[in-house]
Amino acid sequence: MSSVDTHVDARSAYVHIPFCSSVCPYCDFAVVAGADHMIDRYADALASEIRMSPTWGPLDSVYFGGGTPSHLAPSVLGRILSTLESHHGLRAGAEISLEANPEDFSEDRAVELSRYGFNRVSFGAQSFDGAVLEALGRRHGPEQIMTSVAAARSAGMRSVSVDLIFGTPLETDQSWDQSLQKVIEASPDHVSCYALTVEPGTPLNRAVIAGASAPDPDVQADRYEMAEASLEVAGYHRYEVSNWCRPGHECRYNLTVWAQGQYEAYGNGAHRFRDGVRSRNLRRLDAYLSEVEAGRRPIAGAEPVTGWDTEIDRLFVGLRRSAGVSDGPGVQSLIGSPEGRLLREAGVIEMSGDRLVVRRPLLTDAVHRAVLGLEAPPGWVERPTADNVW
Amino acid sequence: MTTQARIRNFSIIAHIDHGKSTLADRLLERTGAVSERDMREQVLDTMDLERERGITIKAQTVRLLHVGEDGGEYVLNLIDTPGHVDFSYEVSRSLAACEGALLLIDAAQGVQAQTLANAYLAIDAGLEVIPAINKIDLVAADPERVAGEIGNILGGSPDDIVRISAKTGVGVDELLQRLVEQVPPPAGDPKAPLRALVFDSYYDAYRGVVCYIRVVDGRLASGQRIRLMATGESHDASEIGVLTPSAKPVADLGAGEVGYLITGVKEIDRIKVGDTLTDAIRPATDPLPGYSEPKPMVFSGLFPTDGDDFERLREALEKLRLNDASLVYEPESSRALGFGFRCGFLGLLHMEIVRERLEREYDLDLVATAPSVAYRVTMPNGSVREIKSPQDLPDSGSLAGVAEPYVKIMILSPTEFVGPIMELVTNHRGEIGNMSYLGPERVELDCEIPLAEIVFGFFDQLKSRTRGYASLDYEPVGYREADLVKVDILLNGQPVDAFSAIVHKDKAQEYGKSMTTRLRSLIPRQLFDVPIQAAIGGRMISRETVKAKRKDVIAKCYGGDVTRKKKLLQKQKEGKKRMKMVGSVEVPQEAFVAALRVDDDQ
Numbered sequence A: 001m002s003s004v005d006t007h008v009d010a011r012s013a014y015v016h017i018p019f020c021s022s023v024c025p026y027c028d029f030a031v032v033a034g035a036d037h038m039i040d041r042y043a044d045a046l047a048s049e050i051r052m053s054p055t056w057g058p059l060d061s062v063y064f065g066g067g068t069p070s071h072l073a074p075s076v077l078g079r080i081l082s083t084l085e086s087h088h089g090l091r092a093g094a095e096i097s098l099e100a101n102p103e104d105f106s107e108d109r110a111v112e113l114s115r116y117g118f119n120r121v122s123f124g125a126q127s128f129d130g131a132v133l134e135a136l137g138r139r140h141g142p143e144q145i146m147t148s149v150a151a152a153r154s155a156g157m158r159s160v161s162v163d164l165i166f167g168t169p170l171e172t173d174q175s176w177d178q179s180l181q182k183v184i185e186a187s188p189d190h191v192s193c194y195a196l197t198v199e200p201g202t203p204l205n206r207a208v209i210a211g212a213s214a215p216d217p218d219v220q221a222d223r224y225e226m227a228e229a230s231l232e233v234a235g236y237h238r239y240e241v242s243n244w245c246r247p248g249h250e251c252r253y254n255l256t257v258w259a260q261g262q263y264e265a266y267g268n269g270a271h272r273f274r275d276g277v278r279s280r281n282l283r284r285l286d287a288y289l290s291e292v293e294a295g296r297r298p299i300a301g302a303e304p305v306t307g308w309d310t311e312i313d314r315l316f317v318g319l320r321r322s323a324g325v326s327d328g329p330g331v332q333s334l335i336g337s338p339e340g341r342l343l344r345e346a347g348v349i350e351m352s353g354d355r356l357v358v359r360r361p362l363l364t365d366a367v368h369r370a371v372l373g374l375e376a377p378p379g380w381v382e383r384p385t386a387d388n389v390w
Numbered sequence B: 001m002t003t004q005a006r007i008r009n010f011s012i013i014a015h016i017d018h019g020k021s022t023l024a025d026r027l028l029e030r031t032g033a034v035s036e037r038d039m040r041e042q043v044l045d046t047m048d049l050e051r052e053r054g055i056t057i058k059a060q061t062v063r064l065l066h067v068g069e070d071g072g073e074y075v076l077n078l079i080d081t082p083g084h085v086d087f088s089y090e091v092s093r094s095l096a097a098c099e100g101a102l103l104l105i106d107a108a109q110g111v112q113a114q115t116l117a118n119a120y121l122a123i124d125a126g127l128e129v130i131p132a133i134n135k136i137d138l139v140a141a142d143p144e145r146v147a148g149e150i151g152n153i154l155g156g157s158p159d160d161i162v163r164i165s166a167k168t169g170v171g172v173d174e175l176l177q178r179l180v181e182q183v184p185p186p187a188g189d190p191k192a193p194l195r196a197l198v199f200d201s202y203y204d205a206y207r208g209v210v211c212y213i214r215v216v217d218g219r220l221a222s223g224q225r226i227r228l229m230a231t232g233e234s235h236d237a238s239e240i241g242v243l244t245p246s247a248k249p250v251a252d253l254g255a256g257e258v259g260y261l262i263t264g265v266k267e268i269d270r271i272k273v274g275d276t277l278t279d280a281i282r283p284a285t286d287p288l289p290g291y292s293e294p295k296p297m298v299f300s301g302l303f304p305t306d307g308d309d310f311e312r313l314r315e316a317l318e319k320l321r322l323n324d325a326s327l328v329y330e331p332e333s334s335r336a337l338g339f340g341f342r343c344g345f346l347g348l349l350h351m352e353i354v355r356e357r358l359e360r361e362y363d364l365d366l367v368a369t370a371p372s373v374a375y376r377v378t379m380p381n382g383s384v385r386e387i388k389s390p391q392d393l394p395d396s397g398s399l400a401g402v403a404e405p406y407v408k409i410m411i412l413s414p415t416e417f418v419g420p421i422m423e424l425v426t427n428h429r430g431e432i433g434n435m436s437y438l439g440p441e442r443v444e445l446d447c448e449i450p451l452a453e454i455v456f457g458f459f460d461q462l463k464s465r466t467r468g469y470a471s472l473d474y475e476p477v478g479y480r481e482a483d484l485v486k487v488d489i490l491l492n493g494q495p496v497d498a499f500s501a502i503v504h505k506d507k508a509q510e511y512g513k514s515m516t517t518r519l520r521s522l523i524p525r526q527l528f529d530v531p532i533q534a535a536i537g538g539r540m541i542s543r544e545t546v547k548a549k550r551k552d553v554i555a556k557c558y559g560g561d562v563t564r565k566k567k568l569l570q571k572q573k574e575g576k577k578r579m580k581m582v583g584s585v586e587v588p589q590e591a592f593v594a595a596l597r598v599d600d601d602q
Helices: A003-009 A036-052 A074-088 A107-116 A130-135 A142-154 A173-186 A203-209 A217-233 A252-258 A285-293 A308-318 A329-336 A338-345 A361-372 B020-030 B048-053 B085-096 B113-124 B143-154 B172-182 B307-322 B348-361 B415-427 B458-465 B505-522 B562-576 B590-594
Strands: A011-017 A059-066 A090-100 A120-126 A159-166 A190-195 A237-240 A243-245 A262-266 A271-274 A277-281 A299-304 A349-352 A355-358 B007-014 B061-067 B073-080 B100-106 B128-134 B195-204 B208-217 B219-221 B225-228 B234-236 B239-243 B247-249 B252-254 B258-262 B276-279 B298-304 B328-334 B338-345 B366-368 B375-378 B384-387 B401-414 B431-437 B442-450 B471-481 B484-491 B501-504 B530-536 B539-546 B579-582 B585-588
Touching (some): A003 A252, A011 A074, A036 A074, A036 A262, A036 A285, A059 A074, A059 A252, A074 A107, A090 A252, A107 A142, A120 A142, A142 A173, A159 A217, A190 A217, A262 A277, A277 B562, A308 A329, A308 A361, A308 B562, A329 A349, A338 A361, A355 A361, A361 B562, B007 B020, B007 B113, B007 B172, B020 B061, B020 B073, B020 B100, B020 B172, B061 B239, B061 B258, B073 B172, B085 B113, B085 B195, B100 B143, B113 B128, B113 B143, B113 B401, B113 B471, B128 B143, B128 B172, B208 B252, B298 B328, B298 B348, B307 B338, B348 B366, B401 B415, B415 B431, B415 B458, B501 B505, B505 B539, B505 B590
Parallel strands (some): A011 A262, A120 A159, A159 A190, B007 B073
Antiparallel strands (some): A262 A271, A271 A277, A277 A299, B195 B276, B208 B258, B219 B252, B225 B234, B239 B247, B239 B258, B298 B338, B298 B366, B401 B442, B401 B471, B431 B442, B484 B501, B484 B530, B530 B539
C-alpha cells in the first residue's frame, strides 16, 4: 500500500462556514454575505448537529472550509472545534485546517487561532495581480497576502497554504508568471492552483452569457504548465491535479477524501462519506437552521456506495492524485476497455509498477468519464467485508 | 345501403397550414359526426407526429350525414389527403376513390406549388374541383387576389369562389351545399359483379389488416367470399363498416359507398393498395385501374449508434413498413458505422418522419448518413447497375458512364424573387424552362434539375432567398449522363465510407473544402490531433486538423462533494452517447448529415 492509500483508514471532519463579507462572482459554494447577525445562531446549530451525529473515534484531521471561516471570531471557531473534540476526540497531532482570507488575518488573530488548536491555514490569495483580484471580486491586495502568510508563520502554524486562480480573462502570461514568482517568494508550504471555472448560476456565468469573455481552455492549459514548471523548480511537488506542496505538507483532510477514507461533515451544504454512504446536508442556510433547531439531522440526500460502485468510486477519487491508484479489478477493467486503450495510447494514463496513474492531469475528467462507464468484469465478486464473513 | 344519388365522395386538397384539418373538424361538427363536447383538435390526424407537425401523413376517411337544402339526407364521404409532395402517391390513391375535390387555399398565402400539383392530379383524374378560399377572418387575408389566381388556374369566375373561415365556421354551410350540388354522385353499376378499390390499408395489432375501400360496382355484404384480382387470393369479408369517424359495422356497402373491410389477414403485403376486390363466385372480368407503386427517390443509411441495436432496428423497420408500404430497406454495412440499413424514401419529409418515428416510437438512437439518390452506372461491358450508396460507386477507371436522376421542379413565387430563384437553380446545375404568370404578382417557374441537387438544403435556400414565399413541387423525369466523381473523406488517415459523396466534377474541389471545414467545426477536440482530408481517387484536395484538446478537468472537487462531480461527468458522458466512434475518433451523429448542409449563401 502506498503511503497515500493509508489515509483510507483516517477519520476526518469538514465544517462548513458559509459567511462572507461579499460573494465573489465566480463562487457557487453554499455561501451568504451580509448575514453576520446569524453567525451565533449558526455556531449553535453546528454544535447541535455535531452532538446529533453518531460518535466516532478520534479524528485525524478537521477542515474548516467556506465561505470564509476567518470571517468568524477565533473564539467562535474555537468553540466549534472544542465541541468536535469533546464529541469525537482528536488524535494527538491531528491536522486542524482553516480557510482564511488575507484581509482577515492579523498576527494577533493568528496567535489566537493557534491557541485554540488550529495548525494549518489555507489562504484564498487567488492572484498577485491587482487587476485580476478586482475582477475576481476579492477585497485584498497583493501585499496583504505577503503579510498574512508571514503572520501565520510567526504564530507558529505548522502548515501554510496559498490558493491561486489562473486563467481569468484579464490575466496575461506575464502577470501569471509574476503571481507564481511572488507565491514562491512568500514561501508557503502548500500551493493550490485552480483554473477559473464558469459555474452555472453565478454572476460570472451571467456576464459570460451577456458577452463577457470566458476563460480560454488552451490559455488555461498554458498557465497550468507554467505553474507546474515554476513550482517544481522551487521545490514543490504536485500530489494532486491542483495541489503542490513541500515534502510532508500534503493536506491530510484532502488525502482522506481521495483515498476513499471517511469524513463527517457539518454545516449547510456539507458533504460526508461515512459507513459506505455519501450524503449531503441541506444547502439553504434557513432550511439547515430550522431542521437542526427542530432537533433533526439536516440531511438532504444520501447514496450508498456498495459493491462494484465502491471500486468505481475508489478510482474516481483516487485518480486525482499523482500517485494514482493501486491495481485492482477497476484498473484492469479500465485498461481493458476501448476508452481505456485510447487513453493509454494518448499517454493520458499509464501503469507505473502496480499503480495506475494519470500522466496528463489536465485531462483527468476524460479519465473519470471512462471510469464511470466501467462495468464489473465477468465473475467479479465483492470482496468479503467484516459483515458478510461467517 | 345508401342510394347512389345521395352519395358524394370527395377529398380536400390543401397546402400545409392552409386549414384542411380545421375544415375537416368543422365539417364533422356541422354534420353531427362528432359532438362539440368530444371535439379535440384535428380529429383525423391520429399519429402523434401528424398532430405535432400539423401535417397529414396517412389518408383517413370519414362518413358524414348532411341534410341538403332540398331536405334530403346525403352521405358525404370525406377522404383526407396528405398535403406534402412526398406523399403525392397517397393523394392519387385518395382521389381515385372520389368524384370531387375541395381545393382549399389560404386567403393570405395564396396558391402554393403543392396545392397546384395536387389540383392538377385531381383534374387529370376527372374530378369536379370546388375551390374555396379559407381564413378570410385573417387580417392579412386578400381573397380578391387569391380568387384571381384560382380563376387563372381553373378558369371560371373569381366571384363564384366560396369564401370561408374554417376556424369560425363562416361559409361552411354554403360549402356543404356546393358539395351536394356540384360533386356528381357515383356512377357505378349496382347490378354488375362486385368491384371495389382498396385505396389504403393499415395494420391494427388486434384486427390485422384493415382496408379502406370504395365500392364501384355491385354490392359487398358482410361475410361475403371475396377475391383480390391482382393477387388472386380469396378471403372472407369478416367485417365491413363505415367510419363515423369511429368504426361502425354495417351489413353491406353498395355501389359508390366508402368504408372499411377486415378479412383477418395479418400480413399487410397480402392485400395490395390499388388492388380490386371482387366476388369470389361471380367475379368481374376486368379490374379497376390501379396505381403504380410509389418509387423511392431518396436514400439514406440508418445505423444504430449502439451496434447491439441492429436487430431492434430491423424489427422496428418491419413494423413501420406494416403501415408504410413506400418504405423500402436493405441491410448495409459500413466500415465506419457498422451494420445498418440503406433505406429508400419518397422524399425528404418522408425520410425525416421515418427517422423520427424510429427514434421516438422505438427508442432507437440512430446515425443517418447524408441522403443520396440512385445512380445508374454503366460498366465497360455495357451492363447497367443501380448505385444507391456512394460507397458502392466503382473507381472511375472501371466505368463507361454514370447517369443521375433528374426531376422537373415547379416553383411558385412572387415575381420579385425570380432573379434569385434563377440564380439558385443555375448554381445547382438546373435548367430554367417555362415561366408563366398566375397573376400580376405571382409566377410559376418550371425547371429541370438533378435530384441530387435538391435533396439537401435546396428547399431551405429557396425559402431564404424568397423570404419564405416560394413553394416547390417536383416529379421525376428520368436519368441523364453526367460527369460525376466520388469524393472520399479521411479521418485520421482512414477513409470514412459514410462520408463519401458523389458530386459533379466541377464542384468536387469546393465540396471537399467545405466538407473538411465543416467537419473541423463539428468534430470535438479529441485526445490527439485529428487530420480531416478530402480526396478524389488517391488525390488529396483539402485538409484540415482538429487540434488535440489540452484541458478537460474541473479544478475543484467541491469540498468533498464527490456525488455532484460524478453526476456532472455522467451527464457529459450521456452527451457523448450521441457520438459514434469512427476508428479512434469520436464523431457526433449530426456530423453525418449536417456536414452536407453547406449553405451557398454564406
